[in-house]
Amino acid sequence: MSDPTSLLQVSGVSLSFGGVHALTDVTFEVRKGEVFSIIGPNGAGKTSMLNCVSGRYQPQKGSILFKGQEITGMRPNDRCTLGIGRTFQNLALFAHMTVLDNIMVGRHHLLKNNFLNGPLYWLSRAQKEELRHRRDVEDIIDFLEIAHIRKSVAGTLSYGLRKRVELARAVALRPELILLDEPMAGMNLEEKEDMARYIIDLNEEWGMTVVMIEHDMGVVMDISHRVMVLDFGKKIAEGLPDQIMDNDHVKKAYLGEDTEEPETSQPAEEEVA
Numbered sequence: 001m002s003d004p005t006s007l008l009q010v011s012g013v014s015l016s017f018g019g020v021h022a023l024t025d026v027t028f029e030v031r032k033g034e035v036f037s038i039i040g041p042n043g044a045g046k047t048s049m050l051n052c053v054s055g056r057y058q059p060q061k062g063s064i065l066f067k068g069q070e071i072t073g074m075r076p077n078d079r080c081t082l083g084i085g086r087t088f089q090n091l092a093l094f095a096h097m098t099v100l101d102n103i104m105v106g107r108h109h110l111l112k113n114n115f116l117n118g119p120l121y122w123l124s125r126a127q128k129e130e131l132r133h134r135r136d137v138e139d140i141i142d143f144l145e146i147a148h149i150r151k152s153v154a155g156t157l158s159y160g161l162r163k164r165v166e167l168a169r170a171v172a173l174r175p176e177l178i179l180l181d182e183p184m185a186g187m188n189l190e191e192k193e194d195m196a197r198y199i200i201d202l203n204e205e206w207g208m209t210v211v212m213i214e215h216d217m218g219v220v221m222d223i224s225h226r227v228m229v230l231d232f233g234k235k236i237a238e239g240l241p242d243q244i245m246d247n248d249h250v251k252k253a254y255l256g257e258d259t260e261e262p263e264t265s266q267p268a269e270e271e272v273a
């Protein structure tokens with residue numbers, strides 16, 4: 001029997017691209033209700049890990065369970081239907097569509113008609129259903145404070161607002177697990193504070209479990225329940241934010257901090273085998 005508090009179980013996942021080992025034997029678990037962050041230097045394998053969970057990449061080894069169900073070979077769309085939503089490191093909105101329509105796209109997994117029979121959806125058959133969904137979408141719009149731009153074309157918005165709309169689209173799926181790839185990248189301080197607040201509320205009030213990749217250590221340490229550190233595709237640490245901040249291996253390998261008096265100036269790569 002799987003642990004009922006465990007939402008996501010990743011076991012021994014390895015992923016290579018030719019000779020590049022993006023992930024090597026990575027194992028971790030995310031519990032229901034957690035904000036779980038994945039950190040590490042550029043190229044450490046963070047996005048690859050998220051892509052393995054969302055189904056964009058298929059690992060060569062290992063298994064991924066969601067709510068105790070094996071999802072390793074499942075297509076991304078089926079994982080969405082199961083309750084895994086995500087945002088992307090680089091914005092993936094439909095630039096020519098309005099904010100509202102972008103968010104409604106995020107909703108399509110909850111509609112009886114999906115994109116395979118999409119024309120039916122976009123015409124009239126699902127109009128009643130669409131009305132109901134629009135009401136629900138309005139809640140999301142209110143929550144993310146984007147009512148004033150609901151009719152704006154997504155491509156005309158500032159970067160910070162587009163990130164927020166992308167979050168709205170992912171939330172529209174009402175996922176149990178939401179994967180956020182650098183939700184604060186490129187934002188100013190005020191936008192970051194807003195985004196941090198939305199993530200906390202999604203977690204605490206909307207009950208979503210969050211797996212987040214983020215480079216801003218202040219934010220990560222403030223809002224995460226637990227943190228995993230990747231380096232060169234391997235897990236080098238996992239624990240509470242304070243434990244991670246105190247971990248000598250992490251300080252050396254990730255934060256580039258020397259925790260001891262240097263005796264010789266060895267090249268950094270020798271420290272991380």
Ligand SMILES: Nc1ncnc2c1ncn2[C@@H]1O[C@H](COP(=O)(O)OP(=O)(O)OP(=O)(O)O)[C@@H](O)[C@H]1O
Nearest residue numbers: 017020021022040041042043044045046047048049
């Ligand atoms: N589709 C791909 N094809 C080839 N190599 C890839 C692909 N995706 C990732 N990689 C390689 O896998 C390694 C891990 O990349 P990944 O993007 O997962 O790291 P990351 O920790 O998310 O980095 P960043 O913080 O810069 O986004 C890198 O060496 C990268 O070049």
